[in-house]
Amino acid sequence: MEQKKLNDDLAKGELGKLYLLFGEERFLVNHYATAISQGLHKDVFEGVADPREIMMAADTVPFLPGKRLIYVKDSKLFTSERKTDAEELVEYLPKIPDDTVLVFVESEVDRRLRIFKKVSEIGLAVNCEPPTPQVLTKWIVRTMKEKGKTISESNANVLQRTCGTNMANLFQEIDKLAHFCGEKKDVSPEDITAICTPTLEARIFDLTKAMGAGRASDALKSYRNMLALKESPFVVLVMIIRQLRIILLCKCAEEKGLPKAQIAKELNIRDFVISEARAQGRRFSKEQLLAALKNCQDTDIKIKTGLLAPEIGVEMLLAGLSMG
Secondary structure, three states, X not given: OHHHHHHHHHHHOOOOOEEEEEOOOHHHHHHHHHHXXXXXXXXXXXXXXXXXXXXXXXXXXXXXXXXXXXXXXXOOOOOHHHHHHHHHHHOOHHHXXXXXXXXXXXXXXXXXXXXXXXXXXXXXXXXXOXXXXXXXXXXXXXXXXXXXXEOOHHHHHHHHHHXXXXXXXXXXXXXXXXXXXXXXXXXXXXXXXXXXXXXXXXHHHHHHHHHHOOOHHHHHHHHHHHHHOOOOHHHHHHHHHHHHHHHHHHHHHHHOOOOHHHHHHHHOOOHHHHHHXXXXXXXXXXXXXXXXXXXXXXXXXXXXXXXXXXXXXXXHHHHHHHOO
């Protein structure tokens, strides 16, 4: 709701006096901070700023016409560590001058504090959480359009599956795609495969897909590529175990007749991950998956007790699993 209100404020060019930007998705935090500051004269306070200096800057009549932005970053005023200092601001916030926009950009926020409640009451406290898959898909389509390219929603999902859901990383990959496509307007899955950098999770998808299809050489090639990228054999093994468990859980849920959306919600996993896991599950029986997980556990024990070297241990595991 707060994000929608902020988007409306920005679209209308009618900024309020007070904003707090925080949350896990730092790309959105930085995006909104930049959007708010467009065209405004800016005073910046970074780090543990004195509340009295912030209030003095907000009260100072600007030399130039138009609104002035007071930008306060990582002040810790919204944590219990600076609760006493924050109290000085609480009484002041309703008195912010009409020609001033006060923006707090914080990494840590305690919603129980008076200052947070006061900002929420008279301004806008925007929690920049990671977007839902549907919102992220639409954002990819819109961002690609801004760069003069067209991508379908299904191909936007391919991009998420390949590059993950971190918005800062996705923005870089979108930029790479736009340059790679050149004069070509439509972005295809082949373009994504050709230029985008897959996440470890995406590589594990491909590895288990090859393993389930009995393509041992492809599974081992994927594994060796990960080692070449300095991935730890232990991390690869943990991710293989995670993927096999997801496949097993999806298979069990599907047998109970649960729809994809419900499985995604219960496992707290995105829809396209569930779709991939269900597809891979058709290549395995439950008995095979349980045996594979047991083999993974045995390999983990042998590596940790020094009976197997990590790289060789995981390679032997993959070869065995690929051959059933």
